[in-house]
Amino acid sequence: MKFINKKQILWVIVIAAILTFFKTPIHNFLNFFIVEPLLQDFELNTFGELFLLAILVSYSVWATQTMEKPLLINISIIVLTFYIFQRFNETWNFAPFSILNYKEGLKYWDFIVIGIVSPSMFCFLIEEDDQKIVLEDPRGFVSDNPVDKVDDDLFGRNNVAKQIATMITHTNSKRSFAIGILGEYGSGKTSFLNLISGSMPPNSCEKLSFNPWTSENAESIQKDFFDMLATKLAKLESKNNFTYILLFKKTK
Structure with missing residues (x-):
């Protein structure tokens, strides 16, 4: 630290x-x-x-x-x-x-x-x-909460997260692009996404975080995602001040 x-x-x-x-x-x-x-x-x-x-x-x-x-x-x-x-x-x-x-x-x-x-x-x-x-007490239960601030980044992934955030910020493309964070269950994908999100400059983008675990079943995941996206776009269109949207999507 x-x-x-x-x-x-x-x-x-x-x-x-x-x-x-x-x-x-x-x-x-x-x-x-x-x-x-x-x-x-x-x-x-x-x-x-x-x-x-x-x-x-x-x-x-x-x-x-x-x-x-x-x-x-x-x-x-x-x-x-x-x-x-x-x-x-x-x-x-x-x-x-x-x-x-x-x-x-x-x-x-x-x-x-x-x-x-x-x-x-x-x-x-x-x-x-x-x-x-x-x-100091490994005998007890350890919480599996994702990292949400740099001080808790015990594996030192924040430097890579900053690099990705910088690349996203400086990418000027007329077409949409996607970035995938791949890893096994519990490997820290959510924590890494949080670090990337925290490294983005303020007001540089609009963020939409979608968690498929909140959907009732696999069939409703797609509908829930586009419903959330439509709601977000409607709010942004009314403000008319957005540049691009950063989508964080977790997969089951």
Whole structure:
């Protein structure tokens, strides 16, 4: 699993460059709009520190349960980059956090950053624990659910799925074409189709997923398929904004 991708690394470089080359304007901006009107007269007391800790803990729990992992990672990257450059900036005088200040140097800013960044770490710990439950106890039943996200692609098929998705996207043909995914029962055909679907650029096509297992019998499969296709085409024709249709068909 990748903790950080190339795009996020680029964001770190850009933010670091801005904080380095525009150090004085950023300092003046923060001082004028945040430090002087809000933080300069901030009252330090035990109740306020306990209240701040309660807010940080509540945010961590809420963010871990409701926010998506990529968003949490992006927030953590931005906050940590900004924190590193400002925390060790000698022009700032950070207020100490007295309650938990067991070690010299701990400030309010440190605990605020920890509270903001902690949900992204919790997500990784929770996911690792879930994987350990499945991998470390082979004596129990194993679910046969298809893969629906890249993080669950244990066989590394996503790279091939991306290649196929790219080929589909760049195929400009006046005639229809078909792609078949062949394999034995339980070999991962549905998972592979899900990976291809997830690799398609947003709004690049209209997708129609047909599952013959939902049909009552073999004779009704063809009728059910074309009924679904007709319904989809009717909706697209009313919008008049579709380019082509990607059909995912599973066979019994």
